[in-house]
Amino acid sequence: MKEIKQVEKLCDFCKTHFLRVHHSQKFCSIECKVKHRTVSKPQQALFNELSFLCPYNDFQLEKFVKCKDSGYHADIISESKKIIIELHGDYWHCNPNKYESDFFHHKKKKTAKEIWEFDNLRKKQLEELGYNVFVVWASDYSKTQNKVLDDLKNNVLGYK
Numbered sequence: 001m002k003e004i005k006q007v008e009k010l011c012d013f014c015k016t017h018f019l020r021v022h023h024s025q026k027f028c029s030i031e032c033k034v035k036h037r038t039v040s041k042p043q044q045a046l047f048n049e050l051s052f053l054c055p056y057n058d059f060q061l062e063k064f065v066k067c068k069d070s071g072y073h074a075d076i077i078s079e080s081k082k083i084i085i086e087l088h089g090d091y092w093h094c095n096p097n098k099y100e101s102d103f104f105h106h107k108k109k110k111t112a113k114e115i116w117e118f119d120n121l122r123k124k125q126l127e128e129l130g131y132n133v134f135v136v137w138a139s140d141y142s143k144t145q146n147k148v149l150d151d152l153k154n155n156v157l158g159y160k
């Protein structure tokens, strides 16, 4: 008879420790396994870096934050520090360094200007709830990862 050895593992999604039931288990829960699919690779990478750099911040991925009428999924959030970090894809959020305001985004069926307005409103509503919201452009993160991490670390740690 095989003995089931309980081994502590780190959840691939939320980075908390859990006792695995079988050796191929990567996530602490079904919930984490499902949520993992909606997280982009750079988002997961940034989360992993931040969790490593600032282990005392309770960073979470894709957490739903209730706002006035509806709510938003925050890319990365620390509830204790009231910090939200949004990793914006350059195409998906029409990086103003790359797109003109009248650019039409076919997937979103909106112009760049409308997308910026929506993103600003979202940021404003989250700030009204007391969060400090930082936006990181995916292209900046891939090109100058260390600088982005330093900036975030200084800002994030600068808040009491």
Ligand SMILES: [Zn+2]
Residues within 6 Å of the ligand: 011, 012, 013, 014, 015, 016, 027, 028, 029, 032
């Ligand atoms: Zn987990």
